[in-house]
Amino acid sequence: MGGLLEVGDLSLNFGGIKALEGVSLSVAEGETLAVIGPNGSGKTSLFNCITGIYRPTSGAIAWQGESLLGSTPDAITRRGIARTFQNLRLFHNLSVLDNLMVGRHLHFAKNLANAMLRLRGEEIRHRRRCEEIVEFLNLEPVRKSRVGDCPYGVQKRVELGRALATEPKLLLLDEPVSGLTQEEKEEFGYWVHEIRGRFGITVLFVEHDLRFASRLASRMAALDHGVKIAEGTPAEVQRHPEVIKAYLGE
Amino acid sequence: MDLIESYREDLRFARRPIARVLLGLLLAALLGLPWVAPDHLVFLATLVALYSIGVMGQNILIGYTGQISFAQAAFLAIGAFAFGHLRIGGVPFPLALVGAGTVAAVVGVLVGFPSLRLKGPYLAIATLGFGVAVYQVFVNVELLSGGRTGLAIAKLKPLFGLSAMHTQYYVYLLLLALFTLVTYNLVSSYVGRALVAVRDSDIAAEVNGVNLTRYKLLAFAISSFYTGVHGALYAQVLGHIEPQIFNILESLTLFVAVVIGGIASIEGSILGALFVIAVPKLFSEYRELVPIVYGVAILIVLMFEPLGLYGGWLKTRLYFRNWPFR
Ligand SMILES: Nc1ncnc2c1ncn2[C@@H]1O[C@H](COP(=O)(O)OP(=O)(O)O)[C@@H](O)[C@H]1O
Ligand SMILES: [Mg+2]
Numbered sequence: 203m204g205g206l207l208e209v210g211d212l213s214l215n216f217g218g219i220k221a222l223e224g225v226s227l228s229v230a231e232g233e234t235l236a237v238i239g240p241n242g243s244g245k246t247s248l249f250n251c252i253t254g255i256y257r258p259t260s261g262a263i264a265w266q267g268e269s270l271l272g273s274t275p276d277a278i279t280r281r282g283i284a285r286t287f288q289n290l291r292l293f294h295n296l297s298v299l300d301n302l303m304v305g306r307h308l309h310f311a312k313n314l315a316n317a318m319l320r321l322r323g324e325e326i327r328h329r330r331r332c333e334e335i336v337e338f339l340n341l342e343p344v345r346k347s348r349v350g351d352c353p354y355g356v357q358k359r360v361e362l363g364r365a366l367a368t369e370p371k372l373l374l375l376d377e378p379v380s381g382l383t384q385e386e387k388e389e390f391g392y393w394v395h396e397i398r399g400r401f402g403i404t405v406l407f408v409e410h411d412l413r414f415a416s417r418l419a420s421r422m423a424a425l426d427h428g429v430k431i432a433e434g435t436p437a438e439v440q441r442h443p444e445v446i447k448a449y450l451g452e
Numbered sequence: 453m454d455l456i457e458s459y460r461e462d463l464r465f466a467r468r469p470i471a472r473v474l475l476g477l478l479l480a481a482l483l484g485l486p487w488v489a490p491d492h493l494v495f496l497a498t499l500v501a502l503y504s505i506g507v508m509g510q511n512i513l514i515g516y517t518g519q520i521s522f523a524q525a526a527f528l529a530i531g532a533f534a535f536g537h538l539r540i541g542g543v544p545f546p547l548a549l550v551g552a553g554t555v556a557a558v559v560g561v562l563v564g565f566p567s568l569r570l571k572g573p574y575l576a577i578a579t580l581g582f583g584v585a586v587y588q589v590f591v592n593v594e595l596l597s598g599g600r601t602g603l604a605i606a607k608l609k610p611l612f613g614l615s616a617m618h619t620q621y622y623v624y625l626l627l628l629a630l631f632t633l634v635t636y637n638l639v640s641s642y643v644g645r646a647l648v649a650v651r652d653s654d655i656a657a658e659v660n661g662v663n664l665t666r667y668k669l670l671a672f673a674i675s676s677f678y679t680g681v682h683g684a685l686y687a688q689v690l691g692h693i694e695p696q697i698f699n700i701l702e703s704l705t706l707f708v709a710v711v712i713g714g715i716a717s718i719e720g721s722i723l724g725a726l727f728v729i730a731v732p733k734l735f736s737e738y739r740e741l742v743p744i745v746y747g748v749a750i751l752i753v754l755m756f757e758p759l760g761l762y763g764g765w766l767k768t769r770l771y772f773r774n775w776p777f778r
Contacts, residue, residue: 308661317641
């Protein structure tokens with residue numbers, strides 16, 4: 203059980219709806235694990251439980267051997283888990299750069315007096331880190347633009363960059379390429395690949411597009427109606443009868 | 453073309469030369485005002501200066517953090533009476549000012565707690581309730597309010613051979629400059645980013661490591677500090693305070709100033725203060741029209757220029773900067 207993240211027998215109910223039912227999942231350090239499943243199968247709910255936005259009805263979530271249950275989302279992020287959202291949650295009135303700088307928030311010493319006196323040494327150090335991300339994600343032309351004014355493809359990149367800025371050990375991506383053009387999907391695939399390879403960040407991602415998911419993932423798990431129906435290599439999972447049934451039945 | 457050579461340069465206050473020239477001219481005009489303007493105008497400018505501080509504080513809460521509060525009249529009263537008691541007890545003016553702000557900030561944190569669970573109109577109603585309760589406390593507890601006679605506050609001693617009116621104006625101008633500078637620094641720092649993050653998406657803010665509890669309460673503390681100082685400075689100008697002065701209309705006035713001046717804008721806060729001082733003056737013959745003017749002005753702003761007076765100025769500036777290309 204040397205997993206970085208261990209989800210054990212997790213259930214989540216919304217009134218009568220069982221969003222998750224006894225889901226267990228282990229994420230090993232350094233892997234890229236894809237979670238697939240039709241709409242409404244509980245993928246986003248799983249992410250929301252891991253990041254402290256939802257409180258599971260029962261079950262356990264352990265991060266490097268310690269429970270995450272009861273921690274607030276910001277405390278979980280400080281422990282090294284970052285995420286993006288399926289329907290983008292950006293700070294629309296801040297610039298691209300400032301969105302990334304919010305991602306650096308947890309690394310600030312947070313000295314109020316320095317802030318009031320405009321002592322900006324720390325700010326400049328973090329700005330440097332953000333500029334590296336700007337360069338990595340080709341955001342140079344828009345770094346000072348208001349995020350709300352940027353096209354969708356750029357916004358997706360900004361959200362990825364903001365999550366990277368927190369310097370996570372584990373990155374959760376909720377449908378990172380939904381709504382993107384084929385070309386943008388290729389680019390995103392490259393970045394996700396690099397994030398694991400170059401930065402050594404473990405990636406757990408949700409994807410609806412099976413082709414994209416199987417190309418990137420080293421391992422795959424499938425959910426249907428809140429239940430884990432398959433787990434294994436991408437090839438195994440895609441051939442699993444339950445998975446085929448779930449996707450055909452959709 | 454505007455070339456920036458280092459990150460430090462990018463972060464500098466009033467970076468563009470044109471901004472520095474305009475700022476210099478504005479300061480010169482403000483410093484020279486008492487020498488050309490009659491005393492009643494200097495007095496109005498003094499009022500604008502002290503209101504600007506309160507509006508800035510309110511803007512940090514409403515504009516930057518997105519937390520609607522109608523408890524501001526309560527913080528004005530708390531600041532004013534804390535200041536009054538401290539001054540009467542012999543505490544020097546600057547210390548009494550800090551004391552008034554601090555007491556208001558502490559109470560502000562308490563009022564902020566509902567904001568951890570309530571949003572939008574529900575929070576507005578909760579804070580409104582608090583405002584009414586504080587008003588009742590001051591009206592009914594003579595120990596706090598000084599009873600029927602209220603509190604009398606000694607005038608500031610004239611400095612450097614200036615008249616009392618001019619001394620007060622310069623002191624208030626200095627305080628406004630100080631608060632403006634600190635506010636600029638604060639909103640452009642990690643604090644300002646965290647506050648705007650909470651406003652634009654509280655969930656995303658949390659997931660990026662911003663502690664919601666801390667920053668919401670911090671916003672309440674900072675804004676209440678400003679409002680407490682506003683109350684204290686107002687008490688100093690009036691020379692005599694009683695609870696009736698700080699009724700719920702004062703909360704509305706500050707809210708109107710934020711919306712008209714410009715949400716999340718420091719310059720807008722000052723313009724908003726100018727607006728709420730100027731309108732009652734211009735309509736002094738028809739006082740009952742003032743709330744109607746406010747209401748209409750808010751409707752116009754919300755329909756045509758959601759960023760308020762300052763937003764209008766930004767558009768004009770952009771127009772001239774790009775001229776003749778449009
Ligand atoms: N906040 C919520 N309140 C009520 N039901 C919810 C909530 N979030 C998710 N659900 C329900 O849980 C189920 C799983 O949703 P979700 O996790 O978003 O699926 P997916 O991301 O796989 O499309 C759905 O039936 C959805 O309606
Ligand atoms: Mg989803």
